[in-house]
Amino acid sequence: xxxxxxxxxxxxxxxxxxxxxxxxxxxxxxxxxxxxxxxxxxxxxxxxxxxxxxxxxxxxxxxxxxxxxxxxxxxxxxxxxxxxxxxxxxxxxxxxxxxxxxxxxxxxxxxxxxxxxxxxxxxxxxxxxxxxxxxxxxxxxxxxxxxxxxxxxxxxxxxxxxxxxxxxxxxxxxxxxxxxxxxxxxxxxxxxxxxxxxxxxxxxxxxxxxxxxxxxxxxxxxxxxxxxxxxxxxxxxxxxxxxxxxxxxxxxxxxxxxxxxxxxxxxxxxxxxxxxxxxxxxxxxxxxxxxxxxxx
Amino acid sequence: xxxxxxxxxxxxxxxxxxxxxxxxxxxxxxxxxxxxxxxxxxxxxxxxxxxxxxxxxxxxxxxxxxxxxxxxxxxxxxxxxxxxxxxxxxxxxxxxxxxxxxxxxxxxxxxxxxxxxxxxxxxxxxxxxxxxxxxxxxxxxxxxxxxxxxxxxxxxxxxxxxxxxxxxxxxxxxxxxxxxxxxxxxxxxxxxxxxxxxxxxxxxxxxxxxxxxxxxxxxxxxxxxxxxxxxxxxxxxxxxxxxxxxxxxxxxxxxxxxxxxxxxxxxxxxxxxxxxxxxxxxxxxxxxxxxxxxxxxxxxxxxxxxxxxxxxxxxxxxxxxxxxxxxxxxxxxxxxxxxxxxxxxxxxxxxxxxxxxxxxxxxxxxxxxxxxxxxxxxxxxxxxxxxxxxxxxxxxxxxxxxxxxxxxxxxxxxxxxxxxxxxxxxxxxxx
Amino acid sequence: xxxxxxxxxxxxxxxxxxxxxxxxxxxxxxxxxxxxxxxxxxxxxxxxxxxxxxxxxxxxxxxxxxxxxxxxxxxxxxxxxxxxxxxxxxxxxxxxxxxxxxxxxxxxxxxxxxxxxxxxxxxxxxxxxxxxxxxxxxxxxxxxxxxxxxxxxxxxxxxxxxxxxxxxxxxxxxxxxxxxxxxxxxxxxxxxxxxxxxxxxxxxxxxxxxxxxxxxxxxxxxxxxxxxxxxxxxxxxxxxxxxxxxxxxx
Numbered sequence: 001x002x003x004x005x006x007x008x009x010x011x012x013x014x015x016x017x018x019x020x021x022x023x024x025x026x027x028x029x030x031x032x033x034x035x036x037x038x039x040x041x042x043x044x045x046x047x048x049x050x051x052x053x054x055x056x057x058x059x060x061x062x063x064x065x066x067x068x069x070x071x072x073x074x075x076x077x078x079x080x081x082x083x084x085x086x087x088x089x090x091x092x093x094x095x096x097x098x099x100x101x102x103x104x105x106x107x108x109x110x111x112x113x114x115x116x117x118x119x120x121x122x123x124x125x126x127x128x129x130x131x132x133x134x135x136x137x138x139x140x141x142x143x144x145x146x147x148x149x150x151x152x153x154x155x156x157x158x159x160x161x162x163x164x165x166x167x168x169x170x171x172x173x174x175x176x177x178x179x180x181x182x183x184x185x186x187x188x189x190x191x192x193x194x195x196x197x198x199x200x201x202x203x204x205x206x207x208x209x210x211x212x213x214x215x216x217x218x219x220x221x222x223x224x225x226x227x228x229x230x231x232x233x234x235x236x237x238x239x240x241x242x243x244x245x246x247x248x249x250x251x252x253x254x255x256x257x258x259x260x261x262x263x264x265x266x267x268x269x270x271x272x273x274x275x276x277x278x279x280x281x282x283x284x285x286x287x288x289x290x291x292x293x294x295x296x
Numbered sequence: 297x298x299x300x301x302x303x304x305x306x307x308x309x310x311x312x313x314x315x316x317x318x319x320x321x322x323x324x325x326x327x328x329x330x331x332x333x334x335x336x337x338x339x340x341x342x343x344x345x346x347x348x349x350x351x352x353x354x355x356x357x358x359x360x361x362x363x364x365x366x367x368x369x370x371x372x373x374x375x376x377x378x379x380x381x382x383x384x385x386x387x388x389x390x391x392x393x394x395x396x397x398x399x400x401x402x403x404x405x406x407x408x409x410x411x412x413x414x415x416x417x418x419x420x421x422x423x424x425x426x427x428x429x430x431x432x433x434x435x436x437x438x439x440x441x442x443x444x445x446x447x448x449x450x451x452x453x454x455x456x457x458x459x460x461x462x463x464x465x466x467x468x469x470x471x472x473x474x475x476x477x478x479x480x481x482x483x484x485x486x487x488x489x490x491x492x493x494x495x496x497x498x499x500x501x502x503x504x505x506x507x508x509x510x511x512x513x514x515x516x517x518x519x520x521x522x523x524x525x526x527x528x529x530x531x532x533x534x535x536x537x538x539x540x541x542x543x544x545x546x547x548x549x550x551x552x553x554x555x556x557x558x559x560x561x562x563x564x565x566x567x568x569x570x571x572x573x574x575x576x577x578x579x580x581x582x583x584x585x586x587x588x589x590x591x592x593x594x595x596x597x598x599x600x601x602x603x604x605x606x607x608x609x610x611x612x613x614x615x616x617x618x619x620x621x622x623x624x625x626x627x628x629x630x631x632x633x634x635x636x637x638x639x640x641x642x643x644x645x646x647x648x649x650x651x652x653x654x655x656x657x658x659x660x661x662x663x664x665x666x667x668x669x670x671x672x673x674x675x676x677x678x679x680x681x682x683x684x685x686x687x688x689x690x691x692x693x694x695x696x697x698x699x700x701x702x703x704x705x706x707x708x709x710x711x712x713x714x715x716x717x718x719x720x721x722x723x724x725x726x727x
Numbered sequence: 728x729x730x731x732x733x734x735x736x737x738x739x740x741x742x743x744x745x746x747x748x749x750x751x752x753x754x755x756x757x758x759x760x761x762x763x764x765x766x767x768x769x770x771x772x773x774x775x776x777x778x779x780x781x782x783x784x785x786x787x788x789x790x791x792x793x794x795x796x797x798x799x800x801x802x803x804x805x806x807x808x809x810x811x812x813x814x815x816x817x818x819x820x821x822x823x824x825x826x827x828x829x830x831x832x833x834x835x836x837x838x839x840x841x842x843x844x845x846x847x848x849x850x851x852x853x854x855x856x857x858x859x860x861x862x863x864x865x866x867x868x869x870x871x872x873x874x875x876x877x878x879x880x881x882x883x884x885x886x887x888x889x890x891x892x893x894x895x896x897x898x899x900x901x902x903x904x905x906x907x908x909x910x911x912x913x914x915x916x917x918x919x920x921x922x923x924x925x926x927x928x929x930x931x932x933x934x935x936x937x938x939x940x941x942x943x944x945x946x947x948x949x950x951x952x953x954x955x956x957x958x959x960x961x962x963x964x965x966x967x968x969x970x971x972x973x974x975x976x977x
Contacts, residue, residue: 083562087814094507212392217393264401460825466806
């Protein structure tokens, strides 16, 4: 077990959790959890195109490619919904799968050799983080993906801090937001863009599909216990941190994909805690109704 | 093409058939994303099936393993959603990613233990038509028969369950049973499609061809057939392309074909296709232009009792701003034999034109009268409104207005409404 | 004969009792109105009566002692309009034909006889001209009439209508009342959840005043007292209670 590598891997995973669960908070509030799924799939063609144009992985071209793809995805979903009788869920199902299919096709033509292959896209390469090129910041050698992730977290959290109130109102009721004069379309696309940033930064590390786990599981866990933003976000992060700390050593010992394992642990923790909470609340209400019948 | 490749293409075509067929029920019940969850959630089941069949890809084990996973995921989703502040969308996402993560962990472990082979399980992620065997084909064929037969036998109960659950339940039609049955068929469909399109795109195969039918029909039964057609087409073409290029996995190939058909249908489809809508709007606009022109020409006819109107005057009265547009309309009307040129600068109405014009004027004036008499509009204000509404008055509405107003002779401005008798008196043909 | 009878009925909705200990019955051939403020459990009560919600305690029986299961084919239920997806690819005739499904049984499809019946029901509600229209093209009142036609197509003996008059135009309201009057003439029984006190006072034979528990039940004319209405609507109608009471007397 290589401790320093393990630390970088854990730190990177934690950065993924911090960034994604932040955007996930707003998405779950808007009952659009699956938008995260849609976005993460739809980014692929944008990334491949960026790679083809810029010739490199990571960095600004990828970010731009991701944002463009993410905005295109959101736009197409809205357009299909508006121009026909097709409902939002169907529209989402059409757009993101098509974009993902396009991305895979592009990938297959671009070359099966490259860093950006299907395996990586689907599962991420958390294990290989320490082997990446590193960037030197303040004297410490950060692996490049980690540095990008931390930077993305900075950008996303900055915008979320600025627009927190507006996002909340938009999540509460779009009609109310509009009547208050908020630019709902702009806010929606901003949110999608920020989510795209969070996703693309995490992409390389955890893969397209597992990223949703980092988006949705921590806030959902937090919601079981808290109602405030701080409570939900921080408790979700704590749960993630716990899962990460458990999963990384396990993945080393059993030679498993660390990202998958982190999600598996988060999922199991969530289900177990949920079940406990549900059973205890049922027991409480049963007591209440028994009392009630006596009175009546 | 070799025998086994033909079988692969046939399999994919059949899979497209049933996916496009069944997918309509997902679309109509707004459960596309539920299909997404099922698609991802079966991965651990596939791995378990693989494991149990001693790594020999026995389709029965894989099928039932996946079915089991689908049921567990569904049950968990029912349990989580709408309780303790977890909404259905979050529950779907949680299950989707949770089961998929479990599955991918299992997959990695199976691959690592060396027995599955590098591409053994991989094909379940994105599909690989070339790995479809004859055994698979028979399985798919049987499933196709089961699905089509059961949907037809229980069609009315399933339709009622999808459309109005409460009514069905209250009437004793047992929608719960049929919905579970439907979900099982859908899960079975997803599972057999895995080899063609893979886990990630399994949902797309169910959704896209079925969604395409929206542009062709508003009847569920027609949509079932059309969906099957579009799905089969996508399956066939997609498999074909994929088999010709080793680098292209089958799933994306099929999905892209179906997406292409979707886009084409969205543009050219007869029901709400973009192109058809624009064409309709364009046709309407031309019709209105014709009617306006004729109506204006008629005013001069009435005033002078001569079938001759100065173009200048018609232009001014018509309200059309662009002289070039006016010219184009005039030329079109001459071509359509609705007007005749009387020298350079005046026109006469042909018989056909007179009929149309008189009809328009009648509608215009009757509407003005209706606004004034029944809706208390001031007479000065009714003209602009009538200019727009006159084009929309059908014969049925016209009859109703005539009855309501008791067949009047004069409009609010004192002008004669060309009555049926007047038109006959003046020898206007068609009356 | 009592076509429906509830005894000490309690129904919970999401673990909270929505109606407590309700006793009422529907004599054959009568028109019963259920009234009460929002959230008083009117819909919940009706849903429990047709088996859509489980009973927490108490019992109910149909047609002098039969269970719901035995009586299903003799009851028609008209749910509230919100639960429908209006973009569903189905036309007016098909919706009405659904009313024939229970009587057809599992393996038969609607045939000519059923289509004739459906057309007859559509005509009764004045929607025959619309038989081929998609339901998405209809107005609220038209949709309601189509669903009423479906209930008629069930050829039931007891009709349970949940807020059939909510948000409909005057013509639809008149049509629905006509249909109900016609059903009464044929000896059928009708239960309607309604929010309009004047309409209930004018048209119904019996009224159930509900505010989570039964406030009162009996002949409508006797029910429309100031005390009853105040107790049902709580403070909501204090200022109007006098006016209502006066006009309900008429």
